[in-house]
Amino acid sequence: xxxxxxxxxxxxxxxxxxxxxxxxxxxxxxxxxxxxxxxxxxxxxxxxxxxxxxxxxxxxxxxxxxxxxxxxxxxxxxxxxxxxxxxxxxxxxxxxxxxxxxxxxxxxxxxx
Amino acid sequence: xxxxxxxxxxxxxxxxxxxxxxxxxxxxxxxxxxxxxxxxxxxxxxxxxxxxxxxxxxxxxxxxxxxxxxxxxxxxxxxxxxxxxxxxxxxxxxxxxxxxxxxxxxxxxxxxxx
Numbered sequence: 001x002x003x004x005x006x007x008x009x010x011x012x013x014x015x016x017x018x019x020x021x022x023x024x025x026x027x028x029x030x031x032x033x034x035x036x037x038x039x040x041x042x043x044x045x046x047x048x049x050x051x052x053x054x055x056x057x058x059x060x061x062x063x064x065x066x067x068x069x070x071x072x073x074x075x076x077x078x079x080x081x082x083x084x085x086x087x088x089x090x091x092x093x094x095x096x097x098x099x100x101x102x103x104x105x106x107x108x109x110x111x112x
Numbered sequence: 113x114x115x116x117x118x119x120x121x122x123x124x125x126x127x128x129x130x131x132x133x134x135x136x137x138x139x140x141x142x143x144x145x146x147x148x149x150x151x152x153x154x155x156x157x158x159x160x161x162x163x164x165x166x167x168x169x170x171x172x173x174x175x176x177x178x179x180x181x182x183x184x185x186x187x188x189x190x191x192x193x194x195x196x197x198x199x200x201x202x203x204x205x206x207x208x209x210x211x212x213x214x215x216x217x218x219x220x221x222x223x224x225x226x
Contacts, residue, residue, distance in 0.1 A: 032213070036217075041203070041220065041222070042219055042220065043116070043118075043205050043207075043217035043218050043219045043220050044156070044205070044207075044217045045217070046214075046215075046216070049213065087155065087156075095161075095169060097144050097161060097163070097209070098209070098212065098215075099146065099158055099161060100146070100158065100207075100215065101158070102148075102155045102156045102157070102158075103155065104154075104155050105155055
């Protein structure tokens with residue numbers, strides 16, 4: 001069962017910030033939020049992850065609400081190469097390991 | 113970042129035959145690997161968790177006798193689709209866990225069953 005909800009698609013102008021929302025209202029206290037993206041017919045690429053604090057790396061920023069029920073991935077200056085499907089994922093602990101529960105993803109199209 | 117490879121990248125097989133897909137972690141050891149299936153325009157669905165030296169753990173609804181998983185070493189896991197049918201045609205993706213927080217995905221294998 002998917003633990004995340006994302007809008008199916010979004011458009012963003014090149015050079016502008018892309019803000020991708022994700023709802024994970026049933027997340028448990030020790031479950032991390034991960035973001036990956038998938039360009040057509042390739043394997044998913046890691047972007048960022050977080051637990052409760054906001055995170056930033058060279059690719060993106062992750063803003064997690066205080067109640068942890070939702071988060072937003074921010075691509076600060078979107079380029080055409082950022083066109084992809086973006087997945088918000090909850091990492092769930094199970095049987096001594098962790099597994100990813102993928103949501104349906106948001107298809108981001110960056111427009112020139 | 114760490115590299116995970118899959119072989120083959122695409123394969124066409126006839127209905128009723130079996131096909132094996134390999135997943136390798138090239139520059140790290142992975143005690144745990146994961147196998148996913150992705151149908152067109154859909155998300156990734158976890159099929160099974162593969163642990164080195166032990167039996168794989170399958171997700172609900174995934175037939176373990178049809179999708180045989182072998183994780184014989186710390187760098188190699190294989191998925192064998194047995195008695196393939198056209199409905200098994202899909203994009204199969206593996207991932208390898210490097211640490212508690214890092215998991216890397218392979219490029220995927222496109223299987224077409226005719």
